[in-house]
Amino acid sequence: MTTADRWGAGGGRSDADDRPVVGDQVPIAERIICVDCGDEAGLISHTDPPGMAPVGSIVAYRCRSCLERWDIEVDSDGI
Ligand SMILES: [Zn+2]
Numbered sequence: 001m002t003t004a005d006r007w008g009a010g011g012g013r014s015d016a017d018d019r020p021v022v023g024d025q026v027p028i029a030e031r032i033i034c035v036d037c038g039d040e041a042g043l044i045s046h047t048d049p050p051g052m053a054p055v056g057s058i059v060a061y062r063c064r065s066c067l068e069r070w071d072i073e074v075d076s077d078g079i
Helices: 003-008
Strands: 026-028 031-033 040-043 051-053 058-063 069-073
Touching: none
Parallel strands: none
Antiparallel strands: 026 051, 031 040, 040 058, 058 069
């Protein structure tokens, strides 16, 4: 992930940088592409508000074809 590389371990986030940080609500995808089979995996986590989740949290998706579960960490760009 380039985000972590750019921010580094020591923080150093500028006030001029308005990118979301850990805890901020960002939009997440209703569906992702299953890495295993290429079909769609739908969101199974319930978030509040719907369609949003805090950066750094984990949301789960389940593939409609192979039923694989994907736990995705929400990053500052959403999912
Ligand atoms: Zn699948």
